[in-house]
Amino acid sequence: MYNLFMERNTVRGVYLLIIEIQKPLTIVIGNTRYKLEPGYYIYVGSAWGPGGLRSRIARHIRKDKKIHWHIDRITSTPFTAVKTICLLPGAPPYYESRIAGILSAKLDFIPGFGSTDRRGDTSHLFICGTYSKCVETVRSLEKTIKYPVIFITLY
Numbered sequence: 001m002y003n004l005f006m007e008r009n010t011v012r013g014v015y016l017l018i019i020e021i022q023k024p025l026t027i028v029i030g031n032t033r034y035k036l037e038p039g040y041y042i043y044v045g046s047a048w049g050p051g052g053l054r055s056r057i058a059r060h061i062r063k064d065k066k067i068h069w070h071i072d073r074i075t076s077t078p079f080t081a082v083k084t085i086c087l088l089p090g091a092p093p094y095y096e097s098r099i100a101g102i103l104s105a106k107l108d109f110i111p112g113f114g115s116t117d118r119r120g121d122t123s124h125l126f127i128c129g130t131y132s133k134c135v136e137t138v139r140s141l142e143k144t145i146k147y148p149v150i151f152i153t154l155y
Helices: 052-061 094-106 131-145
Strands: 013-021 025-029 032-036 039-047 080-089 125-129 150-153
Touching: 013 052, 013 094, 013 131, 039 052, 039 094, 039 131, 052 080, 080 131, 094 131, 125 131
Parallel strands: none
Antiparallel strands: 013 039, 013 080, 025 032, 039 125, 080 150
16 A cells, blocks of 8 residues: 655656535635635645655644645635545656646636646636545556556545
């Protein structure tokens, strides 16, 4: 079994978060207002810093954090929860955009959310509606990209 939280694990790669939003949520970033309805979402990100996937995922799970990325505005609220982490350890950086492109063709998305550092991407936050649709979508994605995805369900 893959242990993401091993003390010295600095594996880098790409990840997807399956997030539940339990109440309507409005987020303002700059001049853009995002209105998110309750339901399940997939967020695509990558971890190439010194702490790798371990540090990035641990940050996303924490509620108490300094807001840095768009996704922090979702994961820090009390009525949201990261339900499942989907890891692609060792996946090259371009997989983040590749996966976002595939998902944007399959799912509705929040335009521009989380993709400001990837100018060609339409979004990094995708609307599934249900948890099972999120899982099914990631399993389908795994077959499309032919890269193994490790699922870690939190609760």
